[in-house]
Amino acid sequence: MNLREVHPKISREFSLRLGRLQPRDKVRAIVMLRAEGNGVARARRPSRAERQAAAKMISRSAEAVLPEIDRILERFEGHRLAEHPNAVGAIPVETTADGVIALAGADCVKTILEDQNILPAAESNS
Amino acid sequence: MLNTILETTIITETKISPAFAPFLADSGPNDIRDAIVIFRAPKPEEPPARGRLRALRMKLKEVETRARSQQAIQREVLANYQKAGSRSLPDKGELQVSTIGSNALPVASVEVTPKTLPILAEQPNVVAILPNQRISLIRPKEVDYKALLRQEEKDAVTWGLKQLGIPELWKTTKGKGINVAVLDTGVFAAHPALAGRVADFIVIDPLGRRVKSDPPFDCGAHGTHVCGTIAGGQTAKGVSIGVAPEANLYVAGVLIGDATLRTLMEGISWAVEKGVDIINMSLGFSYFEPLFDEVFKILLDQFGILPVVAIGNENHGNTSSPGNTPNAFSVGAVEKVKGGKYDVTFFSSGASLVFPGDEASALVTKPDVVAPGAQVFSCIPPEKRPDGVFDYSYMNGTSMATPHVAGVAALLMAAKPEAPVAEIIRALKETAKHPGGDGLRPDNRWGYGMIQPARALRALG
Numbered sequence: 410m411n412l413r414e415v416h417p418k419i420s421r422e423f424s425l426r427l428g429r430l431q432p433r434d435k436v437r438a439i440v441m442l443r444a445e446g447n448g449v450a451r452a453r454r455p456s457r458a459e460r461q462a463a464a465k466m467i468s469r470s471a472e473a474v475l476p477e478i479d480r481i482l483e484r485f486e487g488h489r490l491a492e493h494p495n496a497v498g499a500i501p502v503e504t505t506a507d508g509v510i511a512l513a514g515a516d517c518v519k520t521i522l523e524d525q526n527i528l529p530a531a532e533s534n535s
Numbered sequence: 536m537l538n539t540i541l542e543t544t545i546i547t548e549t550k551i552s553p554a555f556a557p558f559l560a561d562s563g564p565n566d567i568r569d570a571i572v573i574f575r576a577p578k579p580e581e582p583p584a585r586g587r588l589r590a591l592r593m594k595l596k597e598v599e600t601r602a603r604s605q606q607a608i609q610r611e612v613l614a615n616y617q618k619a620g621s622r623s624l625p626d627k628g629e630l631q632v633s634t635i636g637s638n639a640l641p642v643a644s645v646e647v648t649p650k651t652l653p654i655l656a657e658q659p660n661v662v663a664i665l666p667n668q669r670i671s672l673i674r675p676k677e678v679d680y681k682a683l684l685r686q687e688e689k690d691a692v693t694w695g696l697k698q699l700g701i702p703e704l705w706k707t708t709k710g711k712g713i714n715v716a717v718l719d720t721g722v723f724a725a726h727p728a729l730a731g732r733v734a735d736f737i738v739i740d741p742l743g744r745r746v747k748s749d750p751p752f753d754c755g756a757h758g759t760h761v762c763g764t765i766a767g768g769q770t771a772k773g774v775s776i777g778v779a780p781e782a783n784l785y786v787a788g789v790l791i792g793d794a795t796l797r798t799l800m801e802g803i804s805w806a807v808e809k810g811v812d813i814i815n816m817s818l819g820f821s822y823f824e825p826l827f828d829e830v831f832k833i834l835l836d837q838f839g840i841l842p843v844v845a846i847g848n849e850n851h852g853n854t855s856s857p858g859n860t861p862n863a864f865s866v867g868a869v870e871k872v873k874g875g876k877y878d879v880t881f882f883s884s885g886a887s888l889v890f891p892g893d894e895a896s897a898l899v900t901k902p903d904v905v906a907p908g909a910q911v912f913s914c915i916p917p918e919k920r921p922d923g924v925f926d927y928s929y930m931n932g933t934s935m936a937t938p939h940v941a942g943v944a945a946l947l948m949a950a951k952p953e954a955p956v957a958e959i960i961r962a963l964k965e966t967a968k969h970p971g972g973d974g975l976r977p978d979n980r981w982g983y984g985m986i987q988p989a990r991a992l993r994a995l996g
Contacts, residue, residue: 418826419826420823420824420825420826422822422823422824423824437795437797439796439797439800441826441829441830446833446836446837446838447837448836448837449839450835450836450837450838450839450840450955450956451836451955451957452955453839453953453955454812454839454948454952454953454954454955454956455838455839456810457714457810458810460807460810460811460838460839460840461808461810463837463838464804464807464808464838467833467837490742490743490797491743495800495801495803495804496803496804496807496808497800497803497804497807497830497833497834497837498833499800499804499830501743501797501800519829520826520829521826522796522824522826522827523796523824524795524796524797525795525796525820525821525822525824526793526794526795526796526820526821527789527790527794527795527796527798527799527818527819527820527821528790528794528818528819528820528821529719529720529755529757529790529817529818529819529934530817530818530819530845530847530848530855530858530932530933530934530937
């Protein structure tokens with residue numbers, strides 16, 4: 410697959426950056442996994458306990474697809490950077506550009522984001 | 536024949552900047568003014584490879600190649616224009632044309648008249664024509680903070696809280712029981728204005744590890760300032776700085792060291808596990824990542840958590856990611872101006888993003904709303920300066936507007952515990968005030984407008 414083609418699960422900018430990598434270069438990414446929640450939030454505002462229960466549910470649901478993620482990562486010299494998926498069903502990984510594309514092809518993956526820098530949004534102070 | 540003329544006219548008009556309108560309206564047919572013409576550039580080669588030196592060499596080579604190929608196009612465009620243009624001049628004189636720089640950019644400087652403008656625009660290799668104009672440096676306005684502080688001490692409230700009518704809302708609620716996560720540089724929880732407000736604190740290190748720290752600390756001042764605007768109390772002189780002074784703060788230090796998306800994701804997960812109601816994100820990414828919207832969607836749909844995000848300080852026409860994704864509740868900044876009025880600050884970002892084919896989000900206009908984000912007085916960790924130690928400061932930025940909205944959302948949620956988060960968002964948007972009237976909402980400067988908390992509360996029934 411041409412890395413510069415935009416994959417629907419990878420943003421255009423991330424695709425371009427992947428396309429510039431050498432075959433063995435590694436990239437860090439956040440893989441958003443398909444995970445089932447309880448969906449209570451659509452009808453009303455959930456309580457704190459309900460949110461915590463939903464977080465566990467999503468994390469557990471995402472955990473179930475990790476063997477598939479691991480198999481792909483193994484093929485592309487990659488590995489997970491965390492033991493368990495987090496409360497929103499995301500797991501950080503490190504792999505090659507081809508590994509990212511292979512992960513994007515898996516049904517259990519919703520989107521993949523590059524582990525890019527973040528900054529505060531302040532203008533100035535006095 | 537008529538169709539061809541019409542098509543030519545449309546193409547020609549789209550190439551001439553609307554900024555020529557006054558010139559075309561007020562000048563004689565042969566009056567001359569300077570213009571910048573942009574012509575078609577050859578398609579770029581492959582993007583540069585990784586590695587700084589290699590990338591730089593390739594870039595230079597690409598610029599040289601591009602300049603050579605552009606020269607030919609430019610020569611043709613300018614020669615054709617001079618030939619055709621001079622025929623339209625009364626004395627058959629010559630219009631001045633000149634190149635700009637070394638042809639690295641496909642632009643040239645030309646003289647135009649109302650008669651020759653369409654002639655230039657008709658050339659197939661001309662992309663756009665702009666009037667030449669003066670440019671000036673955008674200087675931050677000097678603000679007399681002493682006078683502002685005197686006024687705020689007199690009012691016993693910051694200008695932002697006063698403008699939003701927050702003291703009136705405190706008769707109904709002060710945000711008790713609402714948990715607001717702040718993902719920022721940390722918090723100096725020992726500040727007197729934050730006494731009893733920081734319910735939990737965690738540091739997320741650049742490897743995404745959670746590090747417990749007691750006492751909570753701020754690696755800068757940004758996080759403490761943001762926390763003060765959300766839930767701070769009063770200064771020693773009695774100035775109220777926080778919108779929801781009884782809300783609880785859950786602070787994750789995610790902007791410590793080389794912070795990345797992974798650090799932020801861990802902070803979001805921590806906040807979700809704590810069961811918070813609102814997440815304040817006064818931060819931005821290095822580059823545009825539209826797919827981060829998936830995270831906001833999960834927060835809203837699965838947890839009923841409101842993500843309030845700064846739209847960025849890159850001026851009008853730009854926006855910062857992730858505030859510019861459809862499901863972020865993004866906030867622009869307004870400043871206090873003369874006559875007790877307010878206006879969107881020059882630095883506040885705003886733009887409309889177009890995603891053809893994406894039915895749900897074909898057009899995304901940001902910010903969603905605006906709030907006070909300039910000359911914002913709040914608490915900071917004690918800072919030694921030549922004239923003493925200061926633990927309050929004025930800051931500017933959409934970072935400062937965002938916690939005003941997070942605080943207001945906390946007040947609304949406390950007053951209306953049953954209202955789903957989608958209704959809170961709808962109430963804040965629909966009751967916001969746009970200076971051009973409701974018909975102009977949303978635009979990419981004001982969004983839906985300046986939030987009006989009391990009206991939003993009434994709208995929630």
